Amino acid sequence: MLTVPSQTTFLAAVREVTKKMAEGAGFKSPTPDQLALAVDEATTNAIEHAYGGASDKQVVLQFEDRGTDFRVEVIDTGAMMDPRSVPRVDLPRYVSERRKGGLGVHLMENIMDQVTFRRTARRNVCLLVKRKDGAK
């Protein structure tokens, strides 16, 4: 488990820890870098959206190697988030509308085999799952 302050300066540390955990779980390049990015994005969501940029909160990351898959839970106690309400990214439309956000969830979903969000006991829990059989 890793607990970091809700400050984007810690994203680099989140990335490094995730990459090491993924390598330890047996993933080969480029998967550890991709997993690190997905967890970076989930943590960024927690800091910038759930906590609205407040820097005095915490984000908890729980890593679990289940043998068949690698799981990371990114947990915050901020405002309820439902990233599933983010519109699907349509790149040409995205360019013409000069949008800048919403790519994080799109990235997570493209990298991971499973991305789920749940609200439990006043916490947002983003579960990221990557299978080891190379499903994606």
Added chain:
Amino acid sequence: MNGLTVETRQLDDVTLIYPQGFINAHTVRVFEAEIQKAIEQNRFKVVVNCSGLSYIASAGLGAIMGVIDEIRRQGGDLRLAGLNDTVRNIFEILGFHHLYRIFPTELDALRSFGEPGKAGA
């Protein structure tokens, strides 16, 4: 950890941007500011040399997405060069390689702005 420095160089009508480090939600403003500076100076031919970039998160991709339409409407383009495997992989995951012209080297990207009829392609 600083994370990112960005240097800029002008070569004729092309602005070369050199991000060194990584671009994520913490460092993106430094990168964004350099692109905005070029736009404010009416310099719409931009090459981002990514050879010093270790990785880019969605914040950085969003920074590029946020300006590309204006740059192209002004007859210019933002082109990328020297991507390492990690950065290239992220571009491919999102399909960005279909939206942006990506070159192996800075020289290739610079030359592309000189191609007849392709200055703003």
